[in-house]
Amino acid sequence: MLFQMSVLCLLCLAVFSQSRAQDQASFNRSNDLTGRCVYTFAVVSPQESSCPGNITKSETHEVLRRLTLLEGLVSRLIAGGASGTGSGGLKHSDEDLQEAYAQVTRERNQLKLDQERLNSQVQKLQSALAELSQETELLRQRPCEPTNTSGGTLHEITPLKGLVDHFENNSFQEMKAELKEVPAPHLIPEGNRSRSGCGELLSVGDPVLHRKANGITGKYGVWLQDPDPRGPYFTEKTVWRIDAVGKDVRQLFMYEDMDQFSKGFPMKVLVLPEPVESTGATVYQGSLYYQRRRSRTLLRYNLTSEGVASRRDLPHASYHGQHPYSWGGYTDIDLAVDEQGLWAIYSTAKAKGAIIISQLDPETLETRRSWETRIRKNSVGNAFMMCGRLYTVASYTTHNTTINYMFDTATNEGQAIAVPFKNKYHYNSMVDYNHAQRKLYAWDNFHMVTIFSTQRLTHTHTRVHTHTHLT
Template identity: 30%
Template sequence: MKREQAEKMKHTLVAVLFLMQGMSAVGGTTAAAGATAHLSTMLPYLTQPRNMNGELSSSPKLFANVSGSVNDEGTCQCSVYLPDTTFPVEKVEQLEIITTTLSQKFEAELSKVREYSKKIELYQQQLLNLTIRVQQVETGGISYTELDFQLLKVEISDLERLVTQLKPSLVGSSAIVEQIYLEITNLTILVSELESLDKNNVLAIRRQIVSLQNRLKECEENATKIPSPPYFPPGTCIHRGLMNVSQPYVAKLNWRGFSYKYGSWGRDYYPSNPEKEVYWVAPLNTEGRYLEYFRIYRSFDDLLLFKSMYERRITYGEGSGAALYKNHLYYHAYGSRYMVKHDITTNTQVLKKELPGAAVGNRFSYAGVAWQDIDFAVDESGLWVIYSTENNVGNIVISKLNETTLDVLNTWQTRQYKPSVSNAFLLCGVLYATRPLNTKKEEIFYMYDTSTGQEGRISIIMDKKLDTIQSIDYSPTDQKLYVYSDGYLVRYDVTFQA
């Protein structure tokens, strides 16, 4: 405690000396010299540590650095530096720098906030103005500009163009379209008048345009909409004949493989039990002539999954003209004019009878399909056979058969050359013949009605997945065409004329 008091006394004496130095400047040179001499004697005492008796300590330590000088006027000047190591000067400086930086950032953000506030006020005013304008338009208190009329003219021009495009697509009368076109012309005149006179009736014009657009849309839908075909119960012939066929549905490859490109397949027809499902597939051997094996399936799903009810072997059939009717397979016996009736359940030949006058030996087979001299067919009325004779110079001959005895009940001779058609089938007593247009399309181009004896040309296009059609069989049970094409089993739905 006493040491601290001594230190404080030293600091006080130094301060007194500085005060005396200032006062000596007024007292003259002598006083200054005396003060200087006194200062010279006092500084060592003040700047060196001493003990309690005023004596120098054994190891003096410098705690202050004092330097002095006398100016031209004789005044003593000195500087005293008292170090203070306990005060954190560097940290204070860092705090000052951080404070300055934060202040600058705060001012920048504050400026942005002020700018955003001004923009928000501007947007609020714009929204208010837009709200007022919308209310005025809704209440009809504002006039339309020149741009509104230009838009009207563009819309009317579009309507006129649509009507012009719609005219060629309509089949039959186009009176409705002509009436719409006349109304569009009247609208054009009316818009021109309103543009020069009254601009407050634009809403009425727009309503008329919307109405016309809706009517045009209905016309387009009616022009492009394909009506659903009328329904006729299977097994009936109350329609007016074949109208169209669907896109092909490829069921699968035949059960013997890709190399067996010739053959036939279809669904059995039971007039007394039309719900019964029995399918048959009869690929020829690879040379495209011999019919030796066929399989029977109890459902279409079983056919797709290769789950046959049974497989049968016969010796031998010829060509792809076989057909299944009432649980019996009818086919052309190899190398002869004989027709064969085969029971598929017992796998026995029931009957064999010659077809009188039939040309055989690949004499008048179908175009592109060999060994199909005798082609059996089934329709709603029963069993038929399609063939050719020398007496009819190779033209198609149609005979109605008694399925029990295979006797010929009636015969019709056509004027269509058999080798010029690719295949044929019967539907409700009408023969339909096909011909290839290219590798992707087949055309049903010829018909012969056995009920009237009339024949003629038609054009019904059949899309093909493969190049050649080896056989076509019609099933009255589901009204489908069963096509054997290059080894694949293909089906077509048929539609009839009302």
């Protein structure tokens, strides 16, 4: 403010000096040497009695420049004063913005607290739902306790009316027990007991979650249990897992049981001698069967000796993205196990993408017999074998999809079916069947789940008649 007052005083002095100079100014008009009229304006200097020389144009320009600078300075001072007058409004506006920001921050923190509380409730509900699903599955698997006679024939005796009254009488009476005709399981030779109870797939249950992978390498992979374990260090409870994301997949995780698997505590990690291709591996009779990366070579890795026991090329099989499932992932060769042994699900250039099923020798990996179906491999999301039948899943992403095709190797015939199937997490990259557990094992978008299956079993019928005498 003091600087502004000083500048105004200087301006006043300049104007006052100019007014006094105008009182002593003179105006003359005369002709120059060439005869032109010349106007002369003279002002008496208050300091100098005489000019040391004539005024030059540079001095005139200097005076004009200084006046211009002075005018600019005055303009800036006036503008600064105006802005200073509005600074109070700006300050008030800043205070309003700060208060509004603080209020928004408080609301955001409250929303975060509400979100955490809701997430905690959702996790508790999911945990309770998983426990209920497991209990339901256990109840489904629990067999009925039929009445068995000494002859080993299954039958059901109808209630005997008035039985108490007959016991109260002392006279001899003959009572007839009416027997219903009930199905008895078809007897299977001792060497083929693992195939007993085979039948067509009727339905599958809802997925039951056992574990969710943490990192990006767990988006898809392989996890399963050996339906027929043969080794000193593992049982049918042992869980095996391979994270299939990556260029050099070699790690095979071994878990003692399902509980340790759910907690993420492996008891051992095996390093495979050659990298794995995609999610088509399986475990059977103490060996890991898998496809070597970027080849049609199949390997049998002995889990006890931790070495390759056998290898063989799958004849003419497509590989590394030539004929995969619809989700891709280099799933050209899919190995599977069921009640009848080891299978390969794949295609060839000659088959033009149609699914081929080959039954393999578990020891040598030699192809025993092959069947060609009429369904394209890249038109389905996944496939598995059950009781010598191929089943395909229509979609790998649709939440409510179907098992849409079945091919029976016993009759060499295929047909369209519609068994409801759920991709609960919308990216199902692996479906395998475990005939010992009667379950499907699936890897659905980081989530490892099991799915209970129901089959139409094959039976024979026996009619039994007996008499019972009571005294």
